[in-house]
Amino acid sequence: MKDKPYKPETWKDLPFATITDVPSTFNNTGTWRTVKPVIDYDKCISCMICWKFCPDVAISIVPNSKEGAKFDEVPKIDYFFCKGCGICAHECPVKAIDMVQEESK
Amino acid sequence: MKLTLTGNQSNAWGVKLARVQVVAAYPITPQTTIVEELAEFAANGELDTQYIKVESEHSAMAACIAAQNTGVRTYTASSSHGLALMHEMLHWAAGARLPIVMGAVNRAMGPPWNIWADHTDTISQRDTGWMQFYVESNQEVLDTIIQAYKVAESKDVMLPAMAIEDAFILSHTVETVEIPDQELVDEFLPPYDPPEYLNPEDPKGFGSLVMPDFYMEFRYLIYKAQDAARKRIREVTKEYAEIFGRDYHGLVEEYRTEDADIVVVGAGTMISTAKDVIDKLRSEGHKIGLVKLRVFRPFPYEEIQDIAKRVDVMAVMDRSYTYGYGGAMFGEVKAAVYNTDARPKMKNYLIGIGGRDVTAKMLEDTFRNAIRVKEHGLDEEIMWVGLKGGE
Numbered sequence: 001m002k003d004k005p006y007k008p009e010t011w012k013d014l015p016f017a018t019i020t021d022v023p024s025t026f027n028n029t030g031t032w033r034t035v036k037p038v039i040d041y042d043k044c045i046s047c048m049i050c051w052k053f054c055p056d057v058a059i060s061i062v063p064n065s066k067e068g069a070k071f072d073e074v075p076k077i078d079y080f081f082c083k084g085c086g087i088c089a090h091e092c093p094v095k096a097i098d099m100v101q102e103e104s105k
Numbered sequence: 106m107k108l109t110l111t112g113n114q115s116n117a118w119g120v121k122l123a124r125v126q127v128v129a130a131y132p133i134t135p136q137t138t139i140v141e142e143l144a145e146f147a148a149n150g151e152l153d154t155q156y157i158k159v160e161s162e163h164s165a166m167a168a169c170i171a172a173q174n175t176g177v178r179t180y181t182a183s184s185s186h187g188l189a190l191m192h193e194m195l196h197w198a199a200g201a202r203l204p205i206v207m208g209a210v211n212r213a214m215g216p217p218w219n220i221w222a223d224h225t226d227t228i229s230q231r232d233t234g235w236m237q238f239y240v241e242s243n244q245e246v247l248d249t250i251i252q253a254y255k256v257a258e259s260k261d262v263m264l265p266a267m268a269i270e271d272a273f274i275l276s277h278t279v280e281t282v283e284i285p286d287q288e289l290v291d292e293f294l295p296p297y298d299p300p301e302y303l304n305p306e307d308p309k310g311f312g313s314l315v316m317p318d319f320y321m322e323f324r325y326l327i328y329k330a331q332d333a334a335r336k337r338i339r340e341v342t343k344e345y346a347e348i349f350g351r352d353y354h355g356l357v358e359e360y361r362t363e364d365a366d367i368v369v370v371g372a373g374t375m376i377s378t379a380k381d382v383i384d385k386l387r388s389e390g391h392k393i394g395l396v397k398l399r400v401f402r403p404f405p406y407e408e409i410q411d412i413a414k415r416v417d418v419m420a421v422m423d424r425s426y427t428y429g430y431g432g433a434m435f436g437e438v439k440a441a442v443y444n445t446d447a448r449p450k451m452k453n454y455l456i457g458i459g460g461r462d463v464t465a466k467m468l469e470d471t472f473r474n475a476i477r478v479k480e481h482g483l484d485e486e487i488m489w490v491g492l493k494g495g496e
Contacts, residue, residue: 008319014322016202016263017301018313019310
């Protein structure tokens with residue numbers, strides 16, 4: 001897969017069918033959010049239940065960059081793509097995810 | 106090799122010769138014997154294919170779509186209510202640009218419940234993006250399946266196609282069918298080689314959302330593909346004739362239209378009988394000819410316009426009634442001619458609906474009516490032929 005979305009100008013630039021070589025996470029659906037999930041990494045136990053339940057693959061598992069951390073890997077939310085449904089916050093067994101009101105820009 | 110086959114067996118033989126890799130189908134009268142024959146070919150090893158049994162026609166088409174997306178040649182068959190149940194997935198197959206080929210056996214839509222020949226089922230699928238070939242004989246069923254794959258899989262076409270045969274008149278009636286040599290078919294129809302397919306080594310998204318900024322452009326690509334199909338059908342039919350010796354004349358076959366001032370347009374099995382009736386009227390001195398609308402989608406507007414310029418009366422026989430006006434074939438023929446200088450009188454005959462026999466006598470009466478239009482002008486635009494009690 002490519003690392004950049006494809007930007008056609010005219011019908012001549014289109015593939016013959018709706019076949020794309022970038023994932024849908026390249027669509028900026030983060031602007032749809034009214035509430036934003038925020039992970040409190042002090043509470044997070046890295047169980048990855050949020051990652052498993054996210055209906056749109058907006059949570060990925062990344063190496064923990066914190067010095068001397070208890071867990072090697074932690075969940076990370078892709079705010080460019082996350083639509084703010086709140087399922088992760090609902091499912092988190094230790095209530096480590098807060099849904100925070102989005103502010104107007 | 107020559108075999109005596111029903112239209113449905115001939116259909117299955119076409120599929121076998123095309124080396125179809127996946128068959129997914131659900132049985133419905135009068136299509137059932139096609140998929141029974143294919144199940145037998147698959148079971149006894151004559152056809153190396155994955156045969157998927159499904160719980161409905163909607164699933165059959167969905168299975169073909171998924172399979173075809175992995176880069177293999179697929180086939181299904183249906184009729185009437187089964188075809189109607191596929192409707193949503195038919196749009197998907199064409200929109201996803203998958204060259205699936207289907208054997209469609211024309212059967213009336215209920216109610217009233219009726220299993221006999223009538224084109225309403227396929228006419229109702231006109232707007233799904235599928236190409237439609239209406240065939241006349243069991244031989245043409247087999248030949249059209251092979252040709253349809255070749256046209257559909259052309260790089261500039263990539264659209265699905267229906268090979269359409271009339272219920273019982275072809276599907277369950279035995280005729281002698283010439284079976285082409287497998288090696289020649291293999292040469293004519295090489296293995297399916299799509300430009301893109303589902304491949305874990307090179308992951309891609311299929312059937313993704315397109316916003317209003319480019320949806321219209323994807324529709325324009327299908328407009329171009331339908332146009333390319335018109336050209337490809339002419340070429341492929343010609344190539345087939347050169348190799349196999351049977352010429353189906355592209356999208357439209359003209360019969361005795363030279364110097365004709367009356368032509369009758371029709372589709373499907375009524376054409377064979379109509380040819381004899383034309384001969385009889387010609388022997389009486391009437392300048393009448395016949396036009397077989399072999400391909401309805403893409404619509405052969407250039408051929409129709411060219412014929413319209415040469416005649417005074419253009420009559421169209423529809424074996425279906427499109428609720429609210431006349432027949433769909435009539436509507437399309439008339440529309441194609443409007444922006445030309447040709448102004449033949451146009452008349453629509455609704456005939457053979459719900460499997461009513463289209464006899465030579467019935468066609469003779471119809472053609473004599475068209476001759477009267479030439480002599481006395483147009484009376485009524487739409488006529489129900491053989492209606493008990495009259496109009």
